[in-house]
Amino acid sequence: MAWESRNGVGRYYTRSKRVGGRVVREYIGAGPVADLIAAQDAERRAEREAERQAWNAAKARIEDAEDAVERFSKRVTELTSLLLVDAGYYRHHRGRWRKRRDRYEIT
Numbered sequence: 001m002a003w004e005s006r007n008g009v010g011r012y013y014t015r016s017k018r019v020g021g022r023v024v025r026e027y028i029g030a031g032p033v034a035d036l037i038a039a040q041d042a043e044r045r046a047e048r049e050a051e052r053q054a055w056n057a058a059k060a061r062i063e064d065a066e067d068a069v070e071r072f073s074k075r076v077t078e079l080t081s082l083l084l085v086d087a088g089y090y091r092h093h094r095g096r097w098r099k100r101r102d103r104y105e106i107t
Helices: 032-086
Strands: 002-006 009-019 022-029 089-091 097-099
């Protein structure tokens, strides 16, 4: 969206839009009507930017929460492993936990 002039004469408002994968300039006009349309376009751009910022903020909060859950999950896994080892278990084939058999010594 831009105000343009050709050869330094006059001023008119144009929009850029995508048509069939190409960017095409659309002539809007000049004068007070073009001023009004340019202001509306600027307001829509500001609204879209505010929505984009709100979306990015929400996304960042979700990513922070996911990171916290992942850290918590790793800590729980570590603690569980320590407790199982302390209780006499060990990791067997394919990561399964098994209880160690008590070995009796024959004297």
